Amino acid sequence: MAEPAADPADVTAAAARWRPELDRVDLLSERERQVFSLLGAGFSNRGIASRLRVTERTVKAHVASILAKLGVESRLQVGLVAQVYQLMYQGTVSDSAALPEN
Numbered sequence: 001m002a003e004p005a006a007d008p009a010d011v012t013a014a015a016a017r018w019r020p021e022l023d024r025v026d027l028l029s030e031r032e033r034q035v036f037s038l039l040g041a042g043f044s045n046r047g048i049a050s051r052l053r054v055t056e057r058t059v060k061a062h063v064a065s066i067l068a069k070l071g072v073e074s075r076l077q078v079g080l081v082a083q084v085y086q087l088m089y090q091g092t093v094s095d096s097a098a099l100p101e102n
Contacts, residue, residue, distance in 0.1 A: 015088055020071065021081045022088070027069045035062040039075055040082025 015022060028036055031052075038048045045059045052059070066078055 015084055018081050018084050021077075022085055024070050025081070025085055028066060032062050032066050032069070035059060036066055036078065036082050037086070039063070039066075039079045040086055042079065 025033070025036070034052060035048055038051060043051065045056050045063070048059045049056045063075055063078070067073070067075070070078060070081060072078055072081065
């Protein structure tokens with residue numbers, strides 16, 4: 001079943017709210033972008049570690065780096081920024097073709 005399309009007005013409003021953070025996504029390394037996408041899709045540290053075949057400690061380090069680079073205070077905020085980023089630039093959050101499979 002396809003996900004419902006986001007209301008363009010809602011995406012525009014969310015993009016305006018998160019503009020400074022969205023502008024900093026380019027600062028993320030390739031691996032940090034993978035973690036960023038998985039956070040946006042709602043994965044836990046354990047789930048991200050399993051998906052990327054790394055330790056949870058490594059995931060925690062990536063999350064800490066993402067928080068600092070984006071200038072946000074929580075992984076929830078990272079997830080919100082990731083969802084808006086996905087809607088604006090890549091379609092849907094569930095589109096994870098660039099991520100390694102289990």
